[in-house]
Amino acid sequence: MTLDANILLSRGSFNLDASVTVAAGETLAVLGPNGSGKSTMLSVIAGLLVPDGGIIAVNGRVLTEVPKSGAGRMTVVPAHRRRIGLLGQDPLLFPHLTALDNVAFGLRAQGLNAAEARGRAAEWIAAVGMSSFADRRPTALSGGQQQRVAIARVLATEPDVLLFDEPMAALDVQNASLIRTLLRECLTARVSAGSDRQSAALPATIVVTHDVVDAMVLADRVAIVEHGRIIDVGEVSRVLGQPANLFAATLVGLNLLHGIVETPQLVRMPDGSGVVSANLVPPVGSEVSVAFPPSAVTVRRVGHDPAANSWPATVGLLEPGVRGIRVTFRGDTVVAEATAAELLEHDISPDDRVTASVDPAFVTVYPRRVESAVS
């Protein structure tokens, strides 16, 4: 089932303008900062919100169509007839029903009789490893267990489109990892409770998240959303491995600069500084992105040498980093990372005037993708 969505929506000063296509059996991760419009997108696709314009279709069947000019007919298929499943960070299990009856709920709504629905529900409960908790009320289950039941509940209805809205956000690290693994198994059809859907009938899936691990584990493609717009979309390895925007770069822990290739090794930045890379560089004259890990940046209290990939800087903050202490600089997006021992040895503290330099061996340079060129 292929999902095509084109959504225009304005709420006060916030504007959402996004188009996505997700193929049958494919999973698209949507990454973006809080308030970027990710969840709003899902609500519109699920039919819980009516957009100001745009069209949403599954396999060509129009679910929402709002003409931009206001002229023409408006189509909004109600949520219960869209065959679109939604799983949020809160499991929202019906508190008055047992785990089994929660899973059977959607099947009952689809017209199965009580016995059939409970039979199918029992298979799904087993598929998510919750058989021994089937008769419990949600209040007697942990957060992770509730989310397992919620997954079984949404999958049991075999929706055409699956929407996951930060499904691991409310869980602790260990449970998040277990649920992530379960979702991966579900998406790769290893957990199916005996249903054998043809590949064209597999659901199109969107996972909204702010965790890069979710994208790496669950998704085939990634879209980066910022201020209601998709600023980059493509293969996970490309969008996150060769980030084109600061959000993606920060997410994967890379410094990102943009410039123009001046010589086969040197990239010139708009501010006049140059970065040398020891790696393969695109042709001279092309617009490129330059990425390097914070650990490739060294901070020293020595004189500035303009030739050697270095620049003068003022230390901003020292904060806990991934592999040591993270050093930020005043008025600069570049960050450095070093061990506490190294920073102590060179006596680096906030407000110090220092020289930062990058090891050319860790600098990667690749063609710059701009938003207008997003496929």
Add this chain to the structure above:
Amino acid sequence: MSVVRRTAVAPGAGIPRLLYLPAAVGFALLILPIIGLFLRADWPSVPAAIVSEEALSALRLSMQTALAATVLCLVVGIPLALVIARSGSRLAGLLRALTTLPLVMPPLVGGIALLYLLGRNGLIGSVLELSFGIRIPFTTAAVVIAQSFVALPFLVISVEGALRTAGTRFESVAATLGADRWTVFRRVTLPLIMPGVVAGTVLCFARALGEFGATALFAGNAAGTTRTMPLAIYTAFNGAGVSQDSAIALSLLLVVVGIVILLLLRSWRTTPEL
């Protein structure tokens, strides 16, 4: 959301001691009159007063009309609460204010209003009488209508509160699982607000059972058809050939019936694990 645990708090912890005094006064205000009633009762004559044909007839009528009024309130009150709870804030505010109007109105005024609406010369009453030959005032139906008029706001307020607390998130989830609106209402909304519905039903029934003013004006005081317990007590107290002792006995009966019903509903309300 993890498993709910209750933290043990020492009884009375956190309450300023000074507040125990007004709390005790308030409790006394509620309880002492009822104790006084029990003390004042002429116990040897109580059984006879209670099993008298007049008392039993009034009790039967009270139970029947209060039950009918409660059912009527449930049938129209839950949908009304749903409409208010799901309306925009301004419309909801207006509807809520109008719905609670009977609460701030003396029931007597409600009785007069009902009489002018449904009486022989009333707006609707004249039409009913001329077209269908139906007369409502001074019938048992009038008792039920008067009781519903004063009791409905209690049900609506409590159900609407429950609806607001429940929110619409579970309903949205149910819709994405393929449940149509009616199924969502029946299988999700109603069970979620059930504690509020039960609480509202208790208040509603209690209010209907004790209703006097609107009934007296709109339905009158005819033994067997409109003389409910409160009217029977009033009649007995004013001494239409009966002693005040029988008024007290009837009052005791009403109090006991009220307590029993409250306890029954309370135990039923606390049984489901929600």
